[in-house]
Structures are given as structure tokens and as C-alpha cells.
Amino acid sequence: MQLNPSKTLGQIAGMIDARFAGSPDFVISGINEIHKVEPGDLTFVDHPKYYDKALDSKATTIIINKEIECPEGKALIFSDDPFRDYVYLTKQFRPFEPSAGMISPMAIIGEGTVIQPGTFVGNHVTIGKNCIIHANVSIYDHSVIGDNVILHSGTVIGADAFYFKRRPEFWDKMESCGRAIIEDDVEIGACCTIDKGVSGDTIIGKGTKLDNHIQIGHDTVIGKNCLFASQVGVAGCVIVEDDVILWGQVGVQKDLTIGKGAVVLGQSGIAKSIAGGKTYFGSPVLEAKEKMRELALLKRLPNLFENL
Amino acid sequence: MQLNPSKTLGQIAGMIDARFAGSPDFVISGINEIHKVEPGDLTFVDHPKYYDKALDSKATTIIINKEIECPEGKALIFSDDPFRDYVYLTKQFRPFEPSAGMISPMAIIGEGTVIQPGTFVGNHVTIGKNCIIHANVSIYDHSVIGDNVILHSGTVIGADAFYFKRRPEFWDKMESCGRAIIEDDVEIGACCTIDKGVSGDTIIGKGTKLDNHIQIGHDTVIGKNCLFASQVGVAGCVIVEDDVILWGQVGVQKDLTIGKGAVVLGQSGIAKSIAGGKTYFGSPVLEAKEKMRELALLKRLPNLFENL
Amino acid sequence: MQLNPSKTLGQIAGMIDARFAGSPDFVISGINEIHKVEPGDLTFVDHPKYYDKALDSKATTIIINKEIECPEGKALIFSDDPFRDYVYLTKQFRPFEPSAGMISPMAIIGEGTVIQPGTFVGNHVTIGKNCIIHANVSIYDHSVIGDNVILHSGTVIGADAFYFKRRPEFWDKMESCGRAIIEDDVEIGACCTIDKGVSGDTIIGKGTKLDNHIQIGHDTVIGKNCLFASQVGVAGCVIVEDDVILWGQVGVQKDLTIGKGAVVLGQSGIAKSIAGGKTYFGSPVLEAKEKMRELALLKRLPNLFENL
Numbered sequence: 023m024q025l026n027p028s029k030t031l032g033q034i035a036g037m038i039d040a041r042f043a044g045s046p047d048f049v050i051s052g053i054n055e056i057h058k059v060e061p062g063d064l065t066f067v068d069h070p071k072y073y074d075k076a077l078d079s080k081a082t083t084i085i086i087n088k089e090i091e092c093p094e095g096k097a098l099i100f101s102d103d104p105f106r107d108y109v110y111l112t113k114q115f116r117p118f119e120p121s122a123g124m125i126s127p128m129a130i131i132g133e134g135t136v137i138q139p140g141t142f143v144g145n146h147v148t149i150g151k152n153c154i155i156h157a158n159v160s161i162y163d164h165s166v167i168g169d170n171v172i173l174h175s176g177t178v179i180g181a182d183a184f185y186f187k188r189r190p191e192f193w194d195k196m197e198s199c200g201r202a203i204i205e206d207d208v209e210i211g212a213c214c215t216i217d218k219g220v221s222g223d224t225i226i227g228k229g230t231k232l233d234n235h236i237q238i239g240h241d242t243v244i245g246k247n248c249l250f251a252s253q254v255g256v257a258g259c260v261i262v263e264d265d266v267i268l269w270g271q272v273g274v275q276k277d278l279t280i281g282k283g284a285v286v287l288g289q290s291g292i293a294k295s296i297a298g299g300k301t302y303f304g305s306p307v308l309e310a311k312e313k314m315r316e317l318a319l320l321k322r323l324p325n326l327f328e329n330l
Numbered sequence: 331m332q333l334n335p336s337k338t339l340g341q342i343a344g345m346i347d348a349r350f351a352g353s354p355d356f357v358i359s360g361i362n363e364i365h366k367v368e369p370g371d372l373t374f375v376d377h378p379k380y381y382d383k384a385l386d387s388k389a390t391t392i393i394i395n396k397e398i399e400c401p402e403g404k405a406l407i408f409s410d411d412p413f414r415d416y417v418y419l420t421k422q423f424r425p426f427e428p429s430a431g432m433i434s435p436m437a438i439i440g441e442g443t444v445i446q447p448g449t450f451v452g453n454h455v456t457i458g459k460n461c462i463i464h465a466n467v468s469i470y471d472h473s474v475i476g477d478n479v480i481l482h483s484g485t486v487i488g489a490d491a492f493y494f495k496r497r498p499e500f501w502d503k504m505e506s507c508g509r510a511i512i513e514d515d516v517e518i519g520a521c522c523t524i525d526k527g528v529s530g531d532t533i534i535g536k537g538t539k540l541d542n543h544i545q546i547g548h549d550t551v552i553g554k555n556c557l558f559a560s561q562v563g564v565a566g567c568v569i570v571e572d573d574v575i576l577w578g579q580v581g582v583q584k585d586l587t588i589g590k591g592a593v594v595l596g597q598s599g600i601a602k603s604i605a606g607g608k609t610y611f612g613s614p615v616l617e618a619k620e621k622m623r624e625l626a627l628l629k630r631l632p633n634l635f636e637n638l
Numbered sequence: 639m640q641l642n643p644s645k646t647l648g649q650i651a652g653m654i655d656a657r658f659a660g661s662p663d664f665v666i667s668g669i670n671e672i673h674k675v676e677p678g679d680l681t682f683v684d685h686p687k688y689y690d691k692a693l694d695s696k697a698t699t700i701i702i703n704k705e706i707e708c709p710e711g712k713a714l715i716f717s718d719d720p721f722r723d724y725v726y727l728t729k730q731f732r733p734f735e736p737s738a739g740m741i742s743p744m745a746i747i748g749e750g751t752v753i754q755p756g757t758f759v760g761n762h763v764t765i766g767k768n769c770i771i772h773a774n775v776s777i778y779d780h781s782v783i784g785d786n787v788i789l790h791s792g793t794v795i796g797a798d799a800f801y802f803k804r805r806p807e808f809w810d811k812m813e814s815c816g817r818a819i820i821e822d823d824v825e826i827g828a829c830c831t832i833d834k835g836v837s838g839d840t841i842i843g844k845g846t847k848l849d850n851h852i853q854i855g856h857d858t859v860i861g862k863n864c865l866f867a868s869q870v871g872v873a874g875c876v877i878v879e880d881d882v883i884l885w886g887q888v889g890v891q892k893d894l895t896i897g898k899g900a901v902v903l904g905q906s907g908i909a910k911s912i913a914g915g916k917t918y919f920g921s922p923v924l925e926a927k928e929k930m931r932e933l934a935l936l937k938r939l940p941n942l943f944e945n946l
Contacts, residue, residue: 118770120752136428140450140466142756142773142791154426156489157450157468158756160773160791160828175450175468175486176521178791178828181772184849184867192845192863195825209503212468212486212523213543213792215828215850215868229500233492234523234545235563235829237850237868237886247500251492252523252545253563253581255851255869255886270545270563271581271599273869273887273905289581289599289613291887291905305613305905305921306933317614319939323627326946330634444736448758448774462734464797465758465776483758483776483794484829517811520776520794520831521851537808541800542831542853543871555808559800560831560853561871561889578871579889579907597889597907597921613921625922631935638942 023116023199023221024052031083031097034064037114038107040085044097050083053111053199057241057259058222064111066104105187109197112221116199119145119163132169144180150206162218168206174234176213179204183220183240183258196220198240205229211236211252220258227264239276251288263298273305331424331507331529332360339391339405342372345422346415348393352405358391361419361507365549365567366530372419374412413495417505420529424507427453427471440477452488458514470526476514482542484521487512491528491548491566504528506548513537519544519560528566535572547584559596571606581613639732639815639837640668647699647713650680653730654723656701660713666699669727669815673857673875674838680727682720721803725813728837732815735761735779748785760796766822778834784822790850792829795820799836799856799874812836814856821845827852827868836874843880855892867904879914889921 032046051062056072059065059081066085067076076084083097085104092098101107125131125143132151137143140158147161150169155161159173162180173179180202186193200219204210204226211234218224219241226238227246236250239258246264250256254268257276266280269288274280281298291305303310340354359370364380367373367389374393375384384392391405393412400406409415433439433451440459445451448466455469458477463469467481470488481487488510494501508527512518512534519542526532527549534546535554544558547566554572558564562576565584574588577596582588589606599613611618648662667678672688675681675697682701683692692700699713701720708714717723741747741759748767753759756774763777766785771777775789778796789795796818802809816835820826820842827850834840835857842854843862852866855874862880866872870884873892882896885904890896897914907921919926 118752121755121773124755124773136426138450139429139432140448140468140756140774142754144773156470157429157432157452158448158466158484158486158774160756162772162791172490174489175470176484176523176774176792176829178774178850181790181828181850182788182825184827184847186847186865192823193847193865195847207500209490211492212489212525213484213521213829213851215792217828217850231492231494231501231503234486234489234525235521235543235851239868249494249501251565252547253561253869257867257886270565270583271579271887275886275904288583288601289597289905293904315940316936319943320624320628320936322943323624326943327627327630327634444734446758447737447740448756448776464778465737465740465760466756466774466792466794480798482797483778484792484831515808517798519800520797520833521792521829539800539802539809539811542794542797542833543829543851557802557809559873560855561869578873578891579887596891596909597905628932628936631932635935635938635942 023054023112025050025115028062031099034083034111035099038099038101038110040099040101040107042097042099043092044083048083048097050097053108053115054081054221055196056081058200058219064099064108066101066108068104105194105196109195112197112199116164116197121145126163138175156212162202164201165218166201166203168204168208168228170207171204172209173204174210174212174214177210178215179210180218181215183217185220185240185258200224200241202226205246208232214238217258233270245282266298331362331420333358333423336370339407342391342419343407346407346409346418348407348409348415350405350407351400352391356391356405358405361416361423362389362529363504364389366508366527372407372416374409374416376412413502413504417503420505420507424472424505429453434471446483464520470510472509473526474509474511476512476516476536478515479512480517481512482518482520482522485518486523487518488526489523491525493528493548493566508532508549510534513554516540522546525566541578553590574606639670639728641666641731644678647715650699650727651715654715654717654726656715656717656723658713658715659708660699664699664713666713669724669731670697670837671724671812672697674816674835680715680724682717682724684720721810721812725811728813728815732780732813737761742779754791772828778818780817781834782817782819784820784824784844786823787820788825789820790826790828790830793826794831795826796834797831799833801836801856801874816840816857818842821862824848830854833874849886861898882914 028051031048035042054063063081064083065081085099126145128145129143129147134152138157142160144163149167153171156175165180183198185196205228207229214236216238217240230248233252235253237255242260244262250268251270253271256274261279263282265283267285279295285301287303301310304313336359339356343350362371371389372391373389393407434453436453437451437455442460446465450468452471457475461479464483473488491506493504513536515537522544525548533551537555541560543561545563550568552570558576559578561579564582569587571590573591575593586603593609595611609618612621644667647664651658670679679697680699681697701715742761744761745759745763750768754773758776760779765783769787772791781796799814801812821844823845830852832854833856846864849868851869853871858876866884867886869887872890877895879898881899883901890908895911901917903919917926920929
């Protein structure tokens with residue numbers, strides 16, 4: 023999330039009543055979770071395992087729970103609980119704003135776009151031209167929909183990321199301040215869910231077509247002209263390159279990449295990155311021809327055991 | 331889709347500005363995709379692989395991208411892009427009509443039927459007697475619901491077929507003009523999706539009961555008194571005969587038949603037609619007893635490898 | 639379901655015009671299906687296989703289709719079709735009441751709770767304090783929502799149990815009179831379904847977090863601080879103890895228990911009870927380390943067959 027206008031280190035540290043290292047005038051132009059940081063961003067880190075990753079990232083201000091020296095050109099904010107303070111700041115800059123009616127007066131809707139009855143369009147939503155948004159769709163605040171997009175009934179765009187921190191006694195919710203972006207010429211079937219990014223954007227690329235009951239997790243970026251069949255589930259922080267085809271009920275774990283033009287057969291499970299240009303099958307997935315050979319051998323097992 | 335009233339070859343060819351072979355008065359009484367054609371129908375073919383199938387089908391008028399001689403008793407329309415012209419004609423005869431309110435004044439709703447708040451009933455929908463349509467259901471235009479039907483919240487009846495033609499630069503959408511038909515005494519759980527047929531009907535047979543989150547693809551015909559557990563997905567153009575039981579999360583690929591009384595255990599994947607009267611398990615599916623034997627042998631593998 | 643006020647054996651038997659054994663003043667304080675019975679309850683049994691279970695249960699009044707002697711301290715109602723009569727009674731005491739608007743005037747909604755547009759809140763629903771109920775959620779009659787609960791769009795709370803009795807010619811619907819209970823601090827993602835209990839309660843325990851597209855069947859009890867990823871399906875009458883983690887697309891069959899702290903990897907299928915404190919994988923599920931060993935051996939099969 024960009025801060026508009028920018029804040030200073032002094033202002034931000036003051037909001038959470040924290041000590042800091044760096045000039046009070048040091049500029050903070052965005053708030054972002056570690057997966058999607060840019061220069062000017064504030065991020066947080068609360069586990070020694072990730073200190074170096076955060077300090078070496080592009081983020082220039084880091085909320086951290088250790089007294090260390092401030093790296094050159096960066097700023098630090100010291101906190102006994104960086105997660106708590108980061109979530110607090112997110113809530114201040116992106117508070118939940120209840121809606122007065124089905125279509126927010128703060129939404130911008132392009133020419134030629136039809137919105138069917140029962141559809142909710144949240145605050146600060148942008149919808150392009152010549153879209154058809156069918157009945158009973160829900161579009162959360164700050165979502166961005168391109169031109170010529172079709173959204174079928176029951177679909178939910180921009181719900182919160184499923185992202186919780188384990189505390190001894192409970193799961194602590196990360197507040198999402200990112201967006202869901204649906205590019206031009208996308209069609210999304212009925213009862214799909216495209217979660218917003220934690221702090222960046224979840225993106226469905228131009229010309230991609232999704233069937234019904236599809237789940238796309240937070241911060242996942244789907245390329246152009248992909249085709250996903252019904253009941254596919256893609257976790258968070260996944261990169262799906264262009265022209266990928268996922269058949270029905272395929273499951274994709276988080277933090278991986280599916281290469282351009284890959285085809286994955288129905289009910290497969292993808293737990294690691296896979297290269298483009300090939301066909302895959304199985305849970306966990308193998309190249310389809312390898313999996314087929316395995317299945318053929320399995321049929322010979324009874325004979326094998328009999329002969330031994 | 332039936333054309334009511336019928337058109338003539340000359341009229342239809344005129345709409346797409348195309349040359350034709352046959353009498354200009356030749357009657358065209360319906361527009362149908364090749365899977366569901368009858369005498370009097372117009373269909374299209376654009377790939378040499380399917381020329382014979384289209385020309386030998388029951389359809390009597392064919393839009394085709396090759397200069398051939400007109401078969402006896404039929405008519406041809408010549409086009410450099412039959413898919414484009416077929417889709418254009420579909421849109422002319424079945425244009426999308428935005429709705430003015432949650433329940434279209436063009437819908438017919440039977441006596442004793444209760445429609446809960448937030449439910450959308452599209453244009454030209456017919457709902458029978460003594461149904462309960464729960465809150466926030468979406469019923470697209472032209473859907474047909476029988477008597478004593480129960481539809482639970484979030485369910486979507488008659489959304490578009492997931493059917494696209496691959497073009498070099500994009501996926502080209504086939505416009506659906508078929509219907510979704512829910513016969514008498516059917517109960518459909520929450521958050522289900524029953525897509526309309528591409529040009530024919532998707533049918534849920536009398537007395538069939540569907541649990542939640544179930545996907546039924548376009549032109550699929552489900553028999554009578556079937557029972558599908560939650561999260562089952564059935565692709566398009568499938569025939570499920572009567573009394574079939576599919577347990578949770580079963581996936582069914584397109585263009586196949588499941589025989590009468592078949593039982594398929596949870597998470598199975600069906601890629602080919604299966605005979606009725608038997609129990610199946612696995613992905614891909616085997617007869618359950620065969621699969622169980624395979625699973626038992628797998629448990630003996632460690633021992634086998636140790637002894638070799 | 640509790641009867642408030644209680645009825646007498648004579649009154650209940652009179653409603654279905656049935657003979658009975660026991661004092662006409664014998665008290666019936668609840669109507670419950672055999673899975674959840676307590677002293678004072680009326681239940682039913684119609685299959686010889688379950689006679690003893692019903693007669694030995696805590697239920698004190700049993701509708702039964704056999705002339706037997708009345709057990710000490712209990713009452714019997716004789717019926718040629720106990721299922722039909724039980725369903726009839728359920729419908730009398732818990733009739734379906736159509737709603738007049740999106741939020742029933744008979745619902746109780748706590749202070750600080752925000753209900754977004756398009757959300758349906760049924761009759762006799764209770765919602766606690768400081769909840770956020772997003773747009774287009776559906777909450778059926780008699781559901782109970784605690785404090786600080788977040789429900790995302792498209793989610794359906796309290797739809798009917800998927801429970802049918804096989805008759806020679808059709809599936810006969812069991813009427814549900816139970817409730818769905820969502821405890822404090824629960825978050826439920828978009829397009830989830832939590833069915834009501836048949837006669838008891840389906841419960842999502844305090845602090846549990848559910849991702850999108852999740853199905854929870856009737857009478858299932860989920861413990862505290864569980865975490866379920868997207869597209870998980872849990873059938874009816876399951877007990878999930880505290881701190882259980884189910885990753886994406888896991889399927890759980892009915893009538894089993896998942897022990898405290900169990901972790902189940904994506905796409906696994908659970909057909910029998912599993913112990914807590916361990917990690918599982920596969921369909922059907924094994925301990926993950928055992929499954930991993932099996933997968934490793936499968937990769938050695940080609941070599942094995944070649945060498946034999």
C-alpha cells in the first residue's frame with residue numbers, strides 16, 4: 023500500500039509511541055509486508071530467522087524487535103511486538119469503512135458496464151468499460167476491475183488475505199491493505215473468490231478465464247490468457263505465468279511459480295515450482311508421462327507379488 | 331435453442347452477409363452447437379477434422395469454412411470464420427437483457443413457492459409450485475425450475491458455459507443460449523453452480539439431491555434420484571444415469587457417461603465412462619475392490635524392496 | 639432441539655395419531671436424532687439393526703416400528719413409519735417461516751456489529767458484539783454468532799443438513815431443526831457453508847479460522863483455534879479437536895474424530911479417526927513420513943521392474 027501523502031519516520035514512530043534510529047524526517051512512502059517491498063516502504067520483522075532478509079530487502083524502514091545498528095540509508099523502529107504495531111498502522115491508514123448501500127457512491131463505474139441486481143460494489147472500487155457484473159457478486163473496497171470483464175454470480179473479489187500469526191493462545195489476524203486487480207477481458211465464473219493482497223496486489227492477468235468455484239489466494243499473480251477449470255485452488259504468493267492451463271480441482275501450494283504454458287491435469291497437487299511448456303499429473307505432481315508410467319506399473323504389482 | 335418463429339436460410343445468411351448453398355427459403359428452426367443438433371438446426375464447423383461429423387449430423391444447415399458441394403437435403407453457409415458468425419447469430423437471437431430488479435417481471439413463479447430476500451430471478455425464468463428458494467440465490471435468464479424444488483443460499487443456476495475457442499492471441503468466448511433445467515423434487519445445497527447449456531439444456535433429474543459447493547458443467551444431464559456429496563465437480567457434456575451416488579470432492583471429466591446406480595467414493599477422479607452397478611475409487615478411478623488391493627500392495631512395498 | 643414448553647407423551651402421540659406405551663403425562667422436553675440425545679428427548683428408530691442403540695440411548699421416548707415391551711423409565715410410541723412421524727413432528731415444532739426482509743426483526747444484533755449490504759439475517763438469529771458481516775452473507779433462522787466474528791461475502795450459515803432416507807422410489811428428506819453456532823473470535827472466509835445440525839448444533843469453536851470455499855457438515859463440532867485452508871470439506875457428525883490444521887482441499891468423511899493438534903497436508907482424504915499431534919498425507923491418509931517413504935519407493939518401481 024502506498025501512503026498518499028507520504029509520512030515521516032517521526033510521524034509513524036509517534037503513532038505507535040516507539041523509539042527509532044534515523045532522521046525524524048526520513049520519508050516513508052508505503053507500508054508493505056516483506057513479500058512485496060520497494061524503496062520508501064515500511065515493513066516489519068519479528069523473528070531472528072528473517073532479520074537479514076528484512077534488513078537486506080528494498081524496504082527502507084523496518085519495525086524490528088532487536089536493538090541493532092541502523093543500516094546505511096535506512097531507518098529502524100524498535101518495538102517489542104512488530105506484528106502488533108504493523109497491524110495497528112495498517113488499520114490506521116486503511117480503516118474498514120462500512121458501506122451505506124449496495125453500490126458505494128465512492129465507486130467509479132465505466133461506460134457501458136452493466137451491474138445486475140444484488141451486487142455489492144465497495145468504496146473506492148474502480149470498474150472499467152463494457153463489463154457485465156452478474157447478480158449477487160461482492161466486490162470489496164479498493165478492488166480494480168478492467169474493461170470488458172465478466173463476473174458471474176456469487177463471486178467475491180477482494181476479501182481479506184488468509185494470513186494469521188500464531189500466538190500462544192490464539193491466531194492473530196494480519197490486516198490486509200492490498201488490492202485485487204482484475205485486468206481487461208477476464209471472465210470469472212460463479213462462486214469464485216479472489217482475495218486481496220496482504221499489502222500488494224493480487225492480479226488476474228488480461229484475457230484469463232476462470233471457471234466456477236475457483237480460489238485465488240492473496241498476492242498471487244496470474245498471467246495472461248490462462249485457463250482454469252472448476253474448483254481449482256491456488257494459495258497465496260504464487261506466480262502463474264502466461265498461457266497456463268489448470269484442469270478441474272487442481273491445488274497449488276503457496277510461494278511457487280508455474281512456468282509459461284504449463285498444463286496440469288485434473289486433481290493434481292502442486293507443492294513445488296514447475297517448469298513451463300510441459301504437462302503434469304498427480305498429487306504430488308509429476309510430468310504426466312512419468313505419472314502414467316507409474317500408474318501402469320502399479321497395475322502390474324499384483325502379478326509381481328504373486329511371482330515372488 | 332429453438333428459433334420461434336423459424337427463419338429462412340436467406341434471412342440468416344443475410345444477417346452475416348454470407349454466401350450460401352441451398353434454397354433461400356430453406357427453413358432454419360434452431361441454432362445448436364454440434365453436441366445437441368436436430369433436423370432444422372443451424373450449426374457450425376471450422377476444423378477439417380470435424381467436417382464430416384458436422385455434415386453427417388442431424389443439423390440441416392452448416393456454417394463452414396470450406397467450399398464444398400452441398401449435401402442432399404441440407405444447406406451450407408460459407409464463412410471465413412464460422413465460430414465468429416455462429417456467436418454473432420447467437421447474440422442476435424439471445425441478447426443479454428439487463429434486469430431492472432431482483433425478481434424480473436418476466437419471470438413466472440408458481441403457487442406456494444417462497445422466494446427469500448436477496449434472491450435474483452432473471453428474465454423468462456419459470457419456477458414451479460411449492461418451491462423454497464432461499465436467500466441470495468441467483469437464477470439466470472431462461473432457467474426452468476420444477477415443482478417442490480429447494481435451492482439453498484448462494485447457489486447459482488444457469489451461468490454461462492465455460493467454453494472458449496483458442497485464438498492465436500486470446501480465448502474467444504462461445505455465447506451460451508441454452509438453459510439450466512431443475513426438475514421436480516430436486517434439492518440443491520448452498521453455493522452450488524449449475525451452468526446453462528451452450529445451446530441445449532443442462533438438466534438435474536427429478537428427485538436428485540445435491541449437497542453444497544457442487545459444480546455441474548454445461549449440457550450435462552444428471553438422471554433421477556442421484557445423490558452427490560459436497561464439493562463434487564462434474565464437467566460439461568456428461569451423462570449421469572439414474573441413482574448414481576458420488577461422494578465428496580469427486581471430479582468428473584467432460585464427455586463421458588456414468589452408468590445407472592454407480593457409486594463413486596470420495597476424492598475419486600473419473601476420466602472415462604464407467605459402468606453402472608459398481609463401486610469405484612481412486613484418481614484415476616478403478617473398481618473399489620481393485621483399488622483397495624492396490625493400496626494393500628503398496629503397504630508391502632517397503633518389505634519388498636528390503637528383501638531384494 | 640429443546641421443546642419450550644415441554645410436551646407430554648399423550649400430546650405428542652396425539653399429534654401423529656399413534657398408540658403409545660407409558661404414562662400419558664410422561665414428559666418430552668426435546669426432539670433429537672439419535673446422534674445427539676439426552677434424557678427427556680424423543681427420538682426415532684426404524685431399522686432392527688438400531689433398535690438396541692435407540693432403546694439403550696439416553697433418549698426417554700422412542701418412536702419405533704415394532705411392538706415391544708416398554709423399557710423401565712421410558713416411553714414408546716408405535717408407528718408404521720417412525721421417520722415420517724419424526725419429520726412431521728419436527729416440522730410442527732420448527733416450521734419454516736418465510737422472511738419479510740433482508741434482516742429479520744426477530745434477529746438480535748449486538749453493539750458495534752457491522753452488517754454490510756445484501757446480507758440476509760434470518761428469524762431468531764443472534765449475533766454478538768463487534769462482528770463484521772460482509773456483503774451478501776446468508777444466515778439462516780436460529781443461527782447463533784458470537785462476539786468479534788468476521789464472516790466474508792457469499793458465506794452461508796445454517797443451511798439444511800444433507801440427510802435423506804432411501805425410499806424405494808425417492809430420497810426422503812430429514813427436516814433439520816438444529817442450529818449452527820459460530821463462537822467468539824472466529825473468522826470464516828468467502829463462499830463457505832456451515833450446515834445446521836439435524837437436531838443438535840454444528841459448532842465452530844472459539845478462535846478458529848476458516849479460509850474460503852469450506853464445507854462443514856451437519857452436527858460437526860470443530861474445536862478451538864483450528865486453521866482450515868481453502869476448499870476443505872468436512873462431512874457431518876465429525877469431531878475436530880482443538881488446534882487442528884487442515885491444508886487446502888482436504889476431505890473428511892463423516893462420523894470420525896481428528897485428534898488435538900493434528901496437521902493434515904493438502905488434498906488428503908480422511909476416512910477413519912486419526913490421532914492428534916501428528917502430520918498426515920495422502921488419500922486415504924497415512925502418517926506423512928510413511929506416505930513420503932511410499933512415494934519414494936514408487937519412484938524406484940521402473941528400476942525394479944526392469945531388473946526382474
